[in-house]
Amino acid sequence: MNHNASRRQVLQGAIAIAIVVGFDLVNREWVTSASAASEFESLPPLDGILYTDTATRNAAADDFGHLVRRYPTALLKPGSVEDVVRIVRFARSHKLKVAARGQAHSTYSQSQVEAGIVIDMSSLNTIHSINAEQAEVDAGVLWSQLLQASLEEQLTPPVLTDYIELSVGGTLAVGGIGGRSHRYGVQVDNVLSLQVVTGAGNLETCSREQNRDLFEAVLAGLGQCGIIVRATVRLVSAAQNARVFLLFYNELAALTHDQRLLIAQKRFDYVEGQVVADASGGWRYMLEAASFYTPPNKPNNNSLLAGLSYSQGTEQIEDKSYFDFANRLAPTVAFLKENGAWFYPHPWLDLFVPATVVDRFVGEIVSGLTLSDTGQGPVLLYPVPTDRLTLPLFRVPDEAVVFLFAILRTAPPDASAIASMLADNRTFFERNRDRGGYRYPIDAVPFSQADWKQHFHPVWGRLVSAKRRYDPDNLLTPGQGIF
Ligand SMILES: Cc1cc2nc3c(=O)[nH]c(=O)nc-3n(C[C@H](O)[C@H](O)[C@H](O)COP(=O)(O)OP(=O)(O)OC[C@H]3O[C@@H](n4cnc5c(N)ncnc54)[C@H](O)[C@@H]3O)c2cc1C
Structure with missing residues (x-):
């Protein structure tokens, strides 16, 4: 038994949840240690936990809107960036849809996924570094958490949303607007670089200088081309x-x-x-x-x-x-x-x-x-x-x-x-x-694919080719209803 598997078993045993061991390709359902019978495809060892229990799935079939419910078959609390890579690759090989969930504060099922896997980014919540000009944070970090840490250095993100209990990854996937946007643009305009797990299952780094195509497809990209796992964001000096x-x-x-x-x-x-x-x-x-x-x-x-x-x-x-x-x-x-x-x-x-x-x-x-x-x-x-x-x-x-x-x-x-x-x-x-x-x-707002095409005109073609390149099997973020 390797280290990851044993840690997972200890954790899962502690909360009495059956361990997911694989995916049954015939019946297209998760197989747990309790239910394992015939042939299944083994799940790679994870640092975190893949939950398939009803209570967790019910909770993931909801958001701040409470308007639409889409039931996933599993929810991953990643223990590492590698877990996101592993699950996206596993999902890709079994044609399962995937959506990242920040704080689920969008209102119309944007972070939900019917019969697929929700990745709850809140377990990736480390602030890796803060210096005079920038902070490097996991995507599940809340803006309130970053603000508190940066204020210790008399620094602040230039633009904050009105409500700061939102995840960094969640607002960077949509834009992130606030009362300082007249000076600094929206939050996505203040990102220096990103680490992204694409729908192809690759971990990539991007910025204005490196992989710009991916950078521009992910920021305000509504989760279509990649899952942001880490972001380096600008900081400016904060008044008292x-x-x-x-x-x-x-x-x-x-x-x-x-x-x-x-x-x-x-x-x-x-x-x-x-x-x-x-x-x-x-x-x-x-x-x-x-x-x-x-x-x-x-x-x-x-x-x-x-x-x-x-x-x-x-x-x-x-x-x-x-x-x-x-x-x-x-x-x-x-x-x-x-x-x-x-x-x-x-x-x-x-x-x-x-x-x-x-x-x-x-x-x-x-x-x-x-x-x-x-x-x-x-x-x-x-x-x-x-x-x-x-x-x-x-x-x-x-x-x-x-x-x-x-x-x-x-x-x-x-x-x-x-x-x-x-x-x-x-x-x-x-x-x-x-x-x-x-x-x-x-x-x-009820929205059709024709509406999305109109919404993204004249950059619709760019989004379509980025989607083909970075999420070729159309796994990511179906709740937006774009592809
Ligand atoms: C009370 C309240 C106040 C708000 N105030 C503002 C405001 O002032 N300004 C503003 O701009 N917005 C505001 N919002 C809206 C908010 O910015 C968006 O709903 C944002 O998406 C919420 O972040 P979240 O972490 O909850 O993301 P979620 O709702 O969980 O996710 C939003 C979308 O992004 C995707 N996603 C989530 N994490 C990632 C990731 N790491 N990588 C890629 N895709 C990801 C999801 O799949 C989903 O499609 C507010 C919302 C609420 C409820």
Whole structure:
């Protein structure tokens, strides 16, 4: 018995789960030590564990959306990068589909795989190194984990998502946008190199200089060509504090005007915004901006707010530590977990809207929007200049500035309410698409292969040839529904 097998047996024995020993090619099912009967193909020795029990498979047939369930036949918790290679090769030789799962915070089965193998990347979660300019991390590391470690060196990833309990691999597979994207692009624009296990089962290193083709196929590539196992990401110096400004507007056009002014002038370090419910059952608009500083330096409120046309007297200004600002959703998430809403269905809609039509497009939707349409979930609206975006598969409208418009709905667990929200998502997606808009594909919009072709136009051909080259048997990430 080799070392790997004995470690696996000890671990599996400890939790009383039958050890998977192979795959029955005739019945196409996993064979455990308990069930081994006739002929099967042996599983290579693993450093981690391949689970086939019902509870684990049920949990993997779900995500933050709670809208779609696709049941895998197994879930791997890799104990090493080699395990990912071994399982992808094994899956390839037996025509089994594979999907990496970060934190499963996409909402429409993007990380699920029917009758295939889910690779739970959370067990690969080591921060390998941090220096003044970069960090090298496993793909299962959470951004919160990296932030905490980098802040010890007064460093931070340049762009963080609003919620930082997402995996590095998961957001690099989609893009990763936040309030600093107006300065630094999205998270994929801040990656220096990657280690990737391709669908062909090869472990490859790629960057802008080396294997650029693979680098560009994987970043924002929706898991189609490879599983990111390690990433080297940029770090920048972190200030100690954030002064946060919430400014309220009655008019949408006034909000978007000021947001555009602020990003053009780079007046703040962070700029986002929301459509928020007002006391009379209607909507008003909120600009959220932050200026980062380290004492004794302090932001000058007067110059930061000069010339903005928010409703004077409604502004809220607060100082926080930089970490508390980055982690600002934690108390809300704790509250939503406590009251159960966190576990409700989330038929989210995330769109990139061309700036030239944003007031009209968003205005039309908001005029018909009610709190039962959003389930009290936030409605985000903020601008991003596209000259900061460098990766071809991160799709946004062809304009100098685009707006992220996201209706982050919470639905009651009621099939007809969910169906109606999904239908609205599709309608709003089409209206935006017809004006040159795109979707940010972490959301829940019914999407056909023709839609994907249109989504990736004019780089569709590039994606198809990368898929052929790096995932020739089309194993990877079927939950996206692209191939
Ligand atoms: C509360 C909340 C707040 C959010 N805020 C933001 C935000 O501010 N900005 C933003 O951009 N997004 C945001 N998101 C969306 C989030 O970025 C995406 O859903 C992201 O994919 C989640 O990361 P994850 O680790 O959960 O990935 P998963 O949902 O597990 O995976 C997403 C996709 O990537 C694939 N994948 C996962 N890991 C890998 C890997 N290592 N290699 C290759 N493919 C992989 C999966 O198969 C799947 O197709 C938010 C989501 C939630 C729930």
